[in-house]
Amino acid sequence: MNTPTEVPTPTEVPTPTVGSPDLADPRFWRLPAPARAEAFAELRRRPAPVYFGDRATGRGFHALVRHADVVEASRTPAVFRSGPGVTTPEPPRWVRLLFGDSMVNLDDPRHAQLRRIVSRAFTPRLLGRIEEDVRRIATALVDEVERGRPEDFVGPVAAELPFQVICSMMGIPEESRRTILGLVNRTSAGTGVARTRRGRLRVPGRGLAALARMQGIVAEIGRERRRRPAEDLISALVTADVDGRRLTGRELGAFFSLLLVAGVETTRNALAHGLHLLTVHPEQRALLLADLDGRLDGAVDEIVRHATPIVQFRRTVAVDHELGGPGGPLLRAGEKVALYYGSANRDETVFPDPEAFDITRTPNPHLGYGGGGPHYCLGAHLARQEMTVLFRELFTRLPGARSLGEPVLVPSSFDHRVRALRFTF
Numbered sequence: 001m002n003t004p005t006e007v008p009t010p011t012e013v014p015t016p017t018v019g020s021p022d023l024a025d026p027r028f029w030r031l032p033a034p035a036r037a038e039a040f041a042e043l044r045r046r047p048a049p050v051y052f053g054d055r056a057t058g059r060g061f062h063a064l065v066r067h068a069d070v071v072e073a074s075r076t077p078a079v080f081r082s083g084p085g086v087t088t089p090e091p092p093r094w095v096r097l098l099f100g101d102s103m104v105n106l107d108d109p110r111h112a113q114l115r116r117i118v119s120r121a122f123t124p125r126l127l128g129r130i131e132e133d134v135r136r137i138a139t140a141l142v143d144e145v146e147r148g149r150p151e152d153f154v155g156p157v158a159a160e161l162p163f164q165v166i167c168s169m170m171g172i173p174e175e176s177r178r179t180i181l182g183l184v185n186r187t188s189a190g191t192g193v194a195r196t197r198r199g200r201l202r203v204p205g206r207g208l209a210a211l212a213r214m215q216g217i218v219a220e221i222g223r224e225r226r227r228r229p230a231e232d233l234i235s236a237l238v239t240a241d242v243d244g245r246r247l248t249g250r251e252l253g254a255f256f257s258l259l260l261v262a263g264v265e266t267t268r269n270a271l272a273h274g275l276h277l278l279t280v281h282p283e284q285r286a287l288l289l290a291d292l293d294g295r296l297d298g299a300v301d302e303i304v305r306h307a308t309p310i311v312q313f314r315r316t317v318a319v320d321h322e323l324g325g326p327g328g329p330l331l332r333a334g335e336k337v338a339l340y341y342g343s344a345n346r347d348e349t350v351f352p353d354p355e356a357f358d359i360t361r362t363p364n365p366h367l368g369y370g371g372g373g374p375h376y377c378l379g380a381h382l383a384r385q386e387m388t389v390l391f392r393e394l395f396t397r398l399p400g401a402r403s404l405g406e407p408v409l410v411p412s413s414f415d416h417r418v419r420a421l422r423f424t425f
């Protein structure tokens, strides 16, 4: 037993053994889902997180794969810093200088300041007002589905809803929306694919010319609203509050891009996975349709747990830290850790039978929106609202709506992206 003067020795962190899966290798992310799930299950059984890459040169990361470890890293921001970046690879310095740092990559005090300003968009009062817009947009989309019978669920429905919702929240004029959508698609078509020695992998942060044009359009709208404020979010963000705080044109552009990436891609992937999960689990679908009002909230949470739209974000360790308390695995200052939300959401010590898709799962403390702490998803409530409203509209009016075949997925270590999903009703 330890006496108070005894300090437990930290546990050594293992490196992967030859032949075991390598999360840093793009080929790992092309493996079939069951093989990846098995690899993560094996990593969760190890006594300490595994370091992938070359620890001596610092080129690599500790893989945090357990629920408790992801929660600890998310809620201890003094140790686990978001700067200089949470995506891998991190955006080059000149990109950050040009486009302004996005709040996901910042630490306090700048993060707290920015978050206070942009939280104006997410007050219950504003979200209540947006709910009307979400309903109107969802109804129009289901009208369009009935009329046009599109083959693909992703472009015309799953991506369109969150895009329209964000544009209407921000107050982007109708005539600019198509241009912006074209630019977003160009940004994220290029986003994503990193050429590495061993292949290509989707990563965030490319498509810069399109991104620059999009931010230019938004900054222009910002200048216009500063002169003539309207009842929208851009106006709220560019006009000073009582303490004189407001966003600069560059910060506004960076925030809008973040909303599009964080709010559109994630929600679209969740909606597409959701429709597919409810198709391949007919008993869960029957359960849901038997009591939409009673079970939709649980279904939406279970979809986000099971599909986990964001695979991982990264943190940088600020000071030497023993994970889980004294005697735990030693993470050294300057090292990187990757928070694998999908693995945390399959942690069998928290979720009984984690592979099962169960819309009645209670409790469901999944980490799909992050592990808590200062960066917890700002749009979690809005995302739930969008999914609930769309599925309610879809299944009430078209109860036969279902996917056809398998979704077309894009291999990625960053998000669980669906490129296309055929569907019918």
Ligand code: HEM
Binding pocket: 074, 103, 104, 105, 115, 162, 166, 258, 259, 262, 263, 264, 266, 267, 270, 304, 308, 309, 310, 313, 341, 367, 368, 369, 370, 371, 372, 373, 374, 375, 376, 377, 378, 379, 380, 382, 383
């Ligand atoms: C199913 C949909 C969504 C998922 C799965 C999701 C997931 C996440 C995750 C994992 C994080 C990082 C949390 C952390 O680092 O602790 C995050 C952050 C964020 N999300 Fe979401 N998100 C979704 C929808 C949205 C929507 C609709 C919006 C806004 C319209 C949004 C805005 C943001 C913002 C602004 C941040 C950064 C917060 C900060 O750094 O302080 N998200 N989201």
